[in-house]
Amino acid sequence: MTIAVDAMGGDHAPGEIVRGALLAAEDPQIRILLVGREDAIRAVMGHSRHAGSVETVCASEVIEMHDSPAQAVRRKKDASLVVCGDLVRAGRADAMVSAGNTGAAMAVALTKWGRICGIDRPAIVTVLPTVKGRVVVLDAGANVDCSAQNLLQFGLMGSVYSESVIGVAEPRVGILSNGEEVGKGNEQIRAAYALLSESSVKFVGNVEGRELFHGRADVVVCDGFVGNVVIKVGEGVVELLKGMVTHELQVKPWLKLPAALLAPVVREIRRRTDYSETGGAPLLGVDGVCIISHGRSSARAIANAIRAAGEAVKHGIVEQIGRRLS
């Protein structure tokens, strides 16, 4: 499998991106095309042991975080992100990974590859931990305004993703709402409820914010505005609690030793909740595999995103969504 990686996208590019690619390249099944400015990539790569399965592809331009996605994709034809899209389109790569401008990554995928037949809008998938396992949430931020029809399509795509990548048989699909009861939700949610009830997914109705983490559904759909807010609030709460613990240990230094003894507990919880462990968020609905990583991605997060891209290719997620919708 060949994965095109945008070496210039993300807050810590190209350093962490290149190091992440080298980490992922330890897997003999994965071949990586690192796309970006050759000198910058070379400077980080040095003489790594796995450099053999990592090839550099030159791209002279960079799409910045503040660039307008549509304009940047049109004007910066030799941007690393655009070249990644071209490589997949030309069949030279099976998937692409970027921690850069999310809107631009979507624009590249949409303009270079197009959508899967039957999908009006692609959606970003995030996998969150629950008390029992994991829940697939989409859309995590691709579309701020969604129709009920969009939400129905998200349910179908999420169901395919949960089944083929997470391995859940007959995934239960729910809709994020402000209460469990039928009739809860705003206009958009109530309309989507009706469509999902009559669809081929195993629909379990409204899911409240708290229940998201109870494992009552394997897939939860929402619009990209709400999805973005939910994920960021989740991160914010974890950071807030972490900050509170740190502060408490500063004012009560005699508790630092027992706290240090709990390192294995903290490590396990971090493993289950840290976004860098899940790697990146697949963009579903476009006719190709695109993994969008967090802007703040570390090498570890990038390596996991590359592995996630490999999984999506291996499970033929694009073909499966196409089959489900036809």
Added chain:
Amino acid sequence: MTIAVDAMGGDHAPGEIVRGALLAAEDPQIRILLVGREDAIRAVMGHSRHAGSVETVCASEVIEMHDSPAQAVRRKKDASLVVCGDLVRAGRADAMVSAGNTGAAMAVALTKWGRICGIDRPAIVTVLPTVKGRVVVLDAGANVDCSAQNLLQFGLMGSVYSESVIGVAEPRVGILSNGEEVGKGNEQIRAAYALLSESSVKFVGNVEGRELFHGRADVVVCDGFVGNVVIKVGEGVVELLKGMVTHELQVKPWLKLPAALLAPVVREIRRRTDYSETGGAPLLGVDGVCIISHGRSSARAIANAIRAAGEAVKHGIVEQIGRRLS
């Protein structure tokens, strides 16, 4: 100050409600009217030391959680919640507190007291912890579909609340969105952004989900659908982490002792994050003081809600909102 308390509303009514009222009655400034079925209240109250400043007001009916708010308020004229509203309207009480059906509490306040002039819709206020202090979030669930004009009014009310009850001078008001930059957000958010920019509040622009907890704004507005989801997700994440720690300590029992030593840290964090500590959520925009408590409220939560009602009366929050809007 006299507070009317709905003794029959909530998952643990009347037991926890009556015990909460007795706790709050330890404050000599607070007089309580416990509204509900006299025998049920008496059975819990017994011969408490503070029973003297707690008076029972009979109400034969109860509005259940599953009752349709509008219908219940019309038909159950002798329901405890309805009688609470009547007591405030008649001037026999200065405020009301209920842990029962939220929609019915709103309907009672709206039909018995009306709205403050200039407010189209009331909003539920929640106060969340941040790294630096606290943030006032509204609407936390009163209105699932809101106009930009509604969000502007929430900003004005939240600003008054932050200033007079929390004690923040010149509160910074933000709008919950999927990114900080101008132009982020869905249609409703962008329209509200324009209105807030031109209003009398100290507007600080878009606030992301993560930043909510960074203390970048003292007041954050959103519609009641998003507000409900945000608050429930926050609760869900805290519960999830708690569950993970419990599980880890079960599989690594040798870590139970160091964990037990950290009890003071856990206690302090619980004090700052537990909803029962903040008591209840004020319903702002109606012409009277109404505090809505969590359905699962304990005696401690009810006592705090009664104190919060007292604070709102003492600070003349209704009059202040009226003045700000005129």
